[in-house]
Amino acid sequence: MNRLYELMAEYAMALDEDRLEDWVELFDEVCDYRIVTRENVEQGLPNVLMWCDNKNMLRDRVESYRNVNLYNPHYDRHVIGPLRIVGEKGGVWTFDASYSLFQTDLEGNTRIFSVGRYRVEALLRDGAPRIRAMLVVADTGTIPSLLATPI
Numbered sequence: 001m002n003r004l005y006e007l008m009a010e011y012a013m014a015l016d017e018d019r020l021e022d023w024v025e026l027f028d029e030v031c032d033y034r035i036v037t038r039e040n041v042e043q044g045l046p047n048v049l050m051w052c053d054n055k056n057m058l059r060d061r062v063e064s065y066r067n068v069n070l071y072n073p074h075y076d077r078h079v080i081g082p083l084r085i086v087g088e089k090g091g092v093w094t095f096d097a098s099y100s101l102f103q104t105d106l107e108g109n110t111r112i113f114s115v116g117r118y119r120v121e122a123l124l125r126d127g128a129p130r131i132r133a134m135l136v137v138a139d140t141g142t143i144p145s146l147l148a149t150p151i
Contacts, residue, residue, distance in 0.1 A: 036049065118135070
């Protein structure tokens with residue numbers, strides 16, 4: 001169980017410290033990462049804000065962010081609540097955790113960027129947990145600026 005908490009702590013810190021390449025390595029090669037709105041989940045709508053259905057797509061997303069797209073510079077800070085373990089089957093743990101994501105601009109102004117819940121499937125292989133699937137369900141239906149980095 002501690003390894004799952006450590007996984008989520010590293011998940012947040014890798015994003016907050018702009019170590020996006022390290023963030024990618026927290027995922028299994030066969031993975032699924034989606035950001036959706038709570039409204040769409042509750043209505044059964046298929047729309048997604050971001051979707052990468054394998055690790056190479058996550059790498060491409062980071063590469064694009066680093067080299068192609070120019071966005072407003074900012075600092076992220078994730079606050080992740082306690083994990084609620086749903087269960088384990090065949091070495092795959094399923095759990096939920098609430099999150100808050102704050103962004104601070106270079107002038108020092110902080111705002112809430114997104115709040116919601118992570119729904120995670122993590123595989124424990126050779127003692128190291130890897131994310132097999134992550135569904136980010138954002139309570140905030142509108143993102144106040146471009147969604148450039150993962151949540």
